[in-house]
Amino acid sequence: MGKAISSVCAWVDERLGVSDLVEFAKQKTVPLHRHSFWYYWGGLSLFFFLVQALTGVLLLIYYRPGPDAFESVRQITFEIHFGWLVRSAHSWASNLMIVAIFVHMFSVFLMKAYRKPREFGWWTGVVLLMMTMLFGFSGYLLPMNELAYFATKVGLEIPASMPGIGPKLAALVRGGLEVNEFTVQRFFALHVVVLPAVFLPLLAFQLWLVQKHGNAWPPAEERKPVEARQTIPFFPNFLMKDLAMWLIALNVLAVLASLFPWELGQPADALKPAPPGIHPEWYYMSSFQVLKLFGTWFPGASGEAAGIVIFTLGLVLWILIPLYDPTRTAGRRGRNATYFGLFALAVLLVTTVWGYVGLK
């Protein structure tokens, strides 16, 4: 038996060269230092993405976009065996995926892992985060419940407030002048076809870049001579730790999804007023609050416009960080980049908390 298996393995290996890959993986090392913990968050983001892909396909089996959307999600939740669990896991994992990506992004930023030669890793990462948020936005509408309806209505006011093309663009995205079954249908196409089709190659590109450049040393470690730095082999040591983190993530997800099942709510009704206390998902809370603040500081529509401009400028600065903090000898500029990262983190946290407090 064992002999047969090993001869099959040899047959496959001779043709695919798997052992070269294993050999390569054994050569690969991962830096070991007191900030190594943050290396797991990219992998965790990937794990949650895989969960999303699998649970998403399962939901796709029963979900019907268009006028039937709410009814089909109601059936999934209440009639299909374990449908509530699949849906709950998909909703929870989407939130956890965004948490993991945010942690990953800030750790990359503060460990200066965007510096040469990893600029493309940074840029694809930021794009992947924004796409994940678009996944969140488009997926949120699909059950076509009350919350989804208003979240999409309000969310589309942001592109609509752009001067000139804004209203036309929003109407095009919406497929009408109000959120309706056409909106669900096109958000569905976006959510399950367009976004994955762009997301997957970008993700593959980023994973390839990680393989190519390896994990970045944080600046404090990089200052040490090479002999003084510690590493562990990628295979099997780091991979096993990575998988252990995935297992923890799976357990956390299982507990959340089963003990706090995602609610279905009421079907969307265009004639019903918005329910009290309605608010965006937490990952949009910060931008929501910034817009609200600018709206109160400046008169009329100019406040919102100012908010959008400031937010966009901040984002551009954020994306361009590898260009103005390019190397480990950046000195003073490097420290300013750290301050910028901490400032961005503080703004996000403060405005998010502020947004929630403001609801009360």
Next chain:
Amino acid sequence: MSEQPGNAADFLEGEGLFGRRAFVRVALGGVGLCYAAALGYPVYRYLASPVEKAAAMAAITEVTLKDAAKLPAGSALMFKFGPRPSLLIHHKDGKWVALDAVCTHLGCTVHYEPENNRIHCACHGGVYDSESGRNVSGPPPRPLKQYKVAVTDAGVRISRA
């Protein structure tokens, strides 16, 4: 060192059939199986939901077709017995016949030909007798299953034979 399996020294050394290494391997395998079952079972039930529903539907013993009594003699109509497509024929001599309409060859839906007074399957040319459901010619290996028919004021009641 002892070659006997299962003694304390072996266990601590991590050797042998009951050594630490084997124990850990079995424990990890067991936990892995538990996880596979905990994930696999809900997914299986989730996917199988409509199958269970259809099986429950198929378990019905009779169906009443309200307006079917108006069916003119010499014609037929299709109806669903649970999830199964079925055929109700009102013969020219006034006789009512209800048959399962799934060809016993490869599962196509058969149809009644009034001009030839026979049941025909378009897929592979199977022919059945329109009164008994007997397979007359072509590839079908078995006759069509027959139902009991009762024409009442409430409609045509069809039940398992």
